[in-house]
Amino acid sequence: MRGAKIEIMVNPGPARQSSLLIDHDQAVAVATFLRDHPALGFDFCSNVTGVDWLDRTLKKTTKVKQVVDGVEKEVDQTSEEKIPGYLEAIYHLYSMKLKYGPLIIRMRTANRTDGVHLPSLTPVWRSAELQEREIFDLYGIHFDGHPDLRRILMWDEFKDHPMRKDYVPPDDFEWEPTAHDEVLERAKQHYPPRPQLDGAEKITAPQS
Amino acid sequence: MSATVETIEAMERPPVTMTSRLDGELLEVSMGPQHPSTHGVFRMNVALEGEIVRKLKPVFGYLHRNHEQIGEDMTYLGSMPYTDRLDYFCSMTNNWAYALSVERLAGIEVPERAEYLRVILAELTRLQNHASLLGFLLSDMGAWGTPLMYAFREREKILDLFESLSGSRMMCDYMRFGGCRVDADDAWLSRAKQIVDRFPKFLDEFEALILQNEIVIARTQDVGKLSPELAISAGITGPMLRACGVNYDIRKVDGYGIYPRFKFRVPLGDHGDTYDRLMMRALEMRESVEILKQALAQIPTGPIVNPKVKVRAFRPPVGEAYGRIEAPKGELGFYLISDGGPNPYRYRVRPPSFINLTILEDLCLGHVVADVMVILGSIDIVMGEVDR
Numbered sequence: 001m002r003g004a005k006i007e008i009m010v011n012p013g014p015a016r017q018s019s020l021l022i023d024h025d026q027a028v029a030v031a032t033f034l035r036d037h038p039a040l041g042f043d044f045c046s047n048v049t050g051v052d053w054l055d056r057t058l059k060k061t062t063k064v065k066q067v068v069d070g071v072e073k074e075v076d077q078t079s080e081e082k083i084p085g086y087l088e089a090i091y092h093l094y095s096m097k098l099k100y101g102p103l104i105i106r107m108r109t110a111n112r113t114d115g116v117h118l119p120s121l122t123p124v125w126r127s128a129e130l131q132e133r134e135i136f137d138l139y140g141i142h143f144d145g146h147p148d149l150r151r152i153l154m155w156d157e158f159k160d161h162p163m164r165k166d167y168v169p170p171d172d173f174e175w176e177p178t179a180h181d182e183v184l185e186r187a188k189q190h191y192p193p194r195p196q197l198d199g200a201e202k203i204t205a206p207q208s
Numbered sequence: 209m210s211a212t213v214e215t216i217e218a219m220e221r222p223p224v225t226m227t228s229r230l231d232g233e234l235l236e237v238s239m240g241p242q243h244p245s246t247h248g249v250f251r252m253n254v255a256l257e258g259e260i261v262r263k264l265k266p267v268f269g270y271l272h273r274n275h276e277q278i279g280e281d282m283t284y285l286g287s288m289p290y291t292d293r294l295d296y297f298c299s300m301t302n303n304w305a306y307a308l309s310v311e312r313l314a315g316i317e318v319p320e321r322a323e324y325l326r327v328i329l330a331e332l333t334r335l336q337n338h339a340s341l342l343g344f345l346l347s348d349m350g351a352w353g354t355p356l357m358y359a360f361r362e363r364e365k366i367l368d369l370f371e372s373l374s375g376s377r378m379m380c381d382y383m384r385f386g387g388c389r390v391d392a393d394d395a396w397l398s399r400a401k402q403i404v405d406r407f408p409k410f411l412d413e414f415e416a417l418i419l420q421n422e423i424v425i426a427r428t429q430d431v432g433k434l435s436p437e438l439a440i441s442a443g444i445t446g447p448m449l450r451a452c453g454v455n456y457d458i459r460k461v462d463g464y465g466i467y468p469r470f471k472f473r474v475p476l477g478d479h480g481d482t483y484d485r486l487m488m489r490a491l492e493m494r495e496s497v498e499i500l501k502q503a504l505a506q507i508p509t510g511p512i513v514n515p516k517v518k519v520r521a522f523r524p525p526v527g528e529a530y531g532r533i534e535a536p537k538g539e540l541g542f543y544l545i546s547d548g549g550p551n552p553y554r555y556r557v558r559p560p561s562f563i564n565l566t567i568l569e570d571l572c573l574g575h576v577v578a579d580v581m582v583i584l585g586s587i588d589i590v591m592g593e594v595d596r
Binding site for chain 2: 012046125126128131152154
């Protein structure tokens with residue numbers, strides 16, 4: 001518990017629900033502390049959700065004094081800050097004993113590709129069980145220590161994570177009962193040509 | 209069999225090496241998805257030892273349409289009619305939860321009359337949801353048809369009210385950010401008053417006929433017991449939580465809308481079994497009737513929508529908000545992140561019936577397979593909300 005890194009994330013909106021950013025290593029210890037401390041008593045984890053943040057560049061304009069042609073002037077200087085993308089898991093905590101809340105805690109993954117592991121808080125709050133499974137399914141965050149981490153809403157053979165911001169839905173809706181013109185055209189590009197289906201008329205038509 | 213049989217008694221007893229289904233061998237049954245008692249397309253993989261449930265894994269996703277992604281692709285107002293389709297029994301409370309979250313996100317005030325209308329419609333929704341739940345539950349138990357029709361008769365009256373106000377029976381799309389869509393005239397209010405005044409008569413009848421029925425008591429008491437500690441840890445909300453004796457009603461705790469103005473009690477259960485969950489609905493309906501009587505008597509005149517709210521080009525400031533209400537099934541919450549654009553960056557629904565299913569296995573273990581349907585029915589799920 002000692003040395004746990006916690007950062008306050010300020011919410012600029014009118015809701016004023018600010019949150020705590022928690023480090024991975026100490027997350028379970030911090031969560032247990034929040035639950036078990038008699039003055040805090042956050043025994044009810046209401047909502048668990050994921051957010052996908054893509055790579056961003058923040059543009060900042062700062063006024064800098066510069067000497068231009070011997071005269072001191074204020075000049076706008078733009079600086080760009082590149083923020084690499086990450087996935088985020090957000091927990092909304094309430095206290096049923098003391099009847100207050102919410103306390104929002106969030107954890108961030110290292111990146112969006114290979115470092116997508118976060119500690120599971122299901123051992124602390126059972127209500128995270130299905131919701132963390134849902135985040136794993138839709139966002140692809142791996143929760144270490146989760147008792148039963150499987151896909152929940154999508155089928156098991158599904159490959160991608162559909163709630164990510166850069167998700168591209170498949171365009172081969174050929175199996176759909178309503179597939180038509182341009183959808184079928186696009187779908188054809190995914191498969192080797194099948195004369196028995198695609199060009200049936202041409203083959204069977206009599207050669208005059 | 210090579211073992212020699214020496215006595216007649218040994219011959220009658222089955223040899224030890226022979227295993228029967230009752231001797232620890234599990235039979236796997238897939239209950240659902242097309243089963244009338246699963247309240248939609250929901251499946252449970254059940255491992256049975258004889259008739260006793262030894263393992264149960266719920267399978268979700270048959271109705272999944274990625275509601276949250278559709279919400280992120282649409283404008284804030286564009287998602288409002290789509291929230292009706294989450295829990296299609298309670299579209300009014302879904303609307304309210306979403307409107308409340310957006311109002312928090314953008315800092316919008318709601319006029320007095322609109323708040324009253326919201327309370328009236330939410331409590332009417334609670335009445336019809338609980339009434340039809342009791343009907344469905346009895347239908348699951350084998351009381352085919354009649355109790356369900358008794359409940360549906362009352363529900364139909366309330367749906368008629370919804371239709372005359374919003375134009376639709378179930379997909380109401382009634383709330384707007386900062387108010388409501390159409391005003392209720394005096395004729396509508398007096399009709400609502402009439403229905404509310406007659407509702408306790410239905411409750412008396414229903415309780416006398418059904419809830420004191422010996423078979424119902426035998427099927428539900430001591431079935432699917434839930435301890436308050438597990439309920440809190442598993443995030444159970446709504447009548448199911450209060451049936452365990454935990455006093456947590458968001459109408460009282462958060463006091464959203466104008467609920468602090470009304471006098472009502474929060475019924476609490478003692479045992480946390482299926483019978484308590486059933487009774488909880490009946491008792492909550494009585495309290496809803498009390499709230500409705502007060503609200504219908506006090507409703508003021510005035511505007512029903514905040515004129516400062518932009519309908520077109522509605523862009524909340526950058527930030528995030530979580531809003532929650534006490535929906536008939538439990539805590540319904542919406543979590544929104546705005547990046548200043550016309551559609552939310554993140555749109556998340558916290559569905560009560562999905563999270564209430566977390567402990568389905570714990571409730572069913574050790575009970576016979578026929579009790580699974582009763583326990584599932586008492587949780588009160590709607591698949592439109594579970595799978596989203």
